Amino acid sequence: MTAGPHSPNALMIRKLDSIFSLSDEERQALRDLPVQVKTATTDRDIVSIGDRPSQSCLILEGFTCVYKLTYEGKRQIMALHVPGDIPDMQSLHLKVMDFSISPISPCTVGLIQHEHLRDVCERYPRITAAFWRETLVDASIYREWLLNIGRREAYSRMAHLLCEFLMRLNAVGLAEGDTFDLPVTQAVLADATGISSVHMNRVIQALRADGLIQTLKTQVTVPDREKLQEAGEFDPLYLHLKESGAA
Amino acid sequence: MTAGPHSPNALMIRKLDSIFSLSDEERQALRDLPVQVKTATTDRDIVSIGDRPSQSCLILEGFTCVYKLTYEGKRQIMALHVPGDIPDMQSLHLKVMDFSISPISPCTVGLIQHEHLRDVCERYPRITAAFWRETLVDASIYREWLLNIGRREAYSRMAHLLCEFLMRLNAVGLAEGDTFDLPVTQAVLADATGISSVHMNRVIQALRADGLIQTLKTQVTVPDREKLQEAGEFDPLYLHLKESGAA
DNA sequence: CGAGCTTTTGAACGCAGTCAACAATTGTGG
């Protein structure tokens, strides 16, 4: 629940540190955040639309998605989150959840009470800035997804999604080179790209046929990253992984 | 450039005040923000992707959009902004712009230097929270647009967009009852909903034929708000216009 | 080894895109 490089917050701290170069004191304050560790499975939401949570959740293991449903029950996934992410940091300032969060693979998450988050923010303005920045990167990813879903065709959309996922996993050290684990059904990928699951199946076959991806069980390998990025018009700028040079 | 209820910042201050009940001191600090007023026309970006701005822009009059282009030049509009909004608050924390902002009608905007924004944030933590919250609402709108574009058909998308616009204009007192001005080409609306401009034309005709909207020049009237909301599956929760009750 | 998912395949359909032409409107300069 506290100290050590293996505190549950380690990944999140490393991520913030890589951008903000935290001081020892700031790092320690983050390590000291009380975290309640829970496991979650794909059959139940972690948080649901309409909830008024008093905590935010930090992904520790596995993947989650942010989604909403239409009246007819069609699901749109708006974001995928990987370990180190806090998908609902927003509930710190917006009382009512306007979306749901669900695991898309078996997960462990760490729940952090808002009062504790508010407390570190109050004491360390740079942590406020760091958290704020994280939510701004989330928004940037939403924008790129809007471009992806609104203006690209299915084949490119999927290529783009795979590029993003690979790069984000690389950033937190969860992908070995060009191979990563994607323990997720095609229906999930379809809901994340705004197409039907039948069509997603055909798109994946096309990507395989074109040699852009290889799959083995849930493992995905990208033999030629550049080719996949080209197919998906992928430019990592929007991920803001580093502040390439100052203003 | 400063005081009075008619300072350029008035709309923005009123918006923040309605949620946060600012103190006199906080209000005054916002009024004192130096603002450089500029006019802008639809033929040129206010900020462009790749820029590293040292200021953010506050919309004073007219409407702007946030957009990106695909390699083939297809445009996706990700957000519309109305007076009182700050579409690029994010550049306070993200050095490089990952999108462009363009007027979609003749505009006046107020440019505010980042250093001044940082200064008020440092002195007034509640203003930090208020600005942060604004960016979180932007993100919420992106999510709703993702659902709209990813999972609804063109007719509903447009109905939804009109509902959102009407409600946001009402919130800042820029719509008379159920009529508002939308001085925007159909191509813009098409780019905001992810459809072609030809199809947008047909959708608008259908909405007119069904009595959901009436148009006169650039004026749009919504005779039956409920019916339009139903057609667009519009639920204003995601706009977070008020914190309906405490947690 | 069987139940329940998930993936795959085929066929028919439909929403929306594209292209091209024309009409209406707006803006501009004389």
Next chain:
DNA sequence: CCACAATTGTTGACTGCGTTCAAAAGCTCG
């Protein structure tokens, strides 16, 4: 104030990407 240019809106015909429905094949796991 009119004539002309440029932009915007409208219409029709054709095409196609992706959906839907249904069924079969493959996996996973108790």
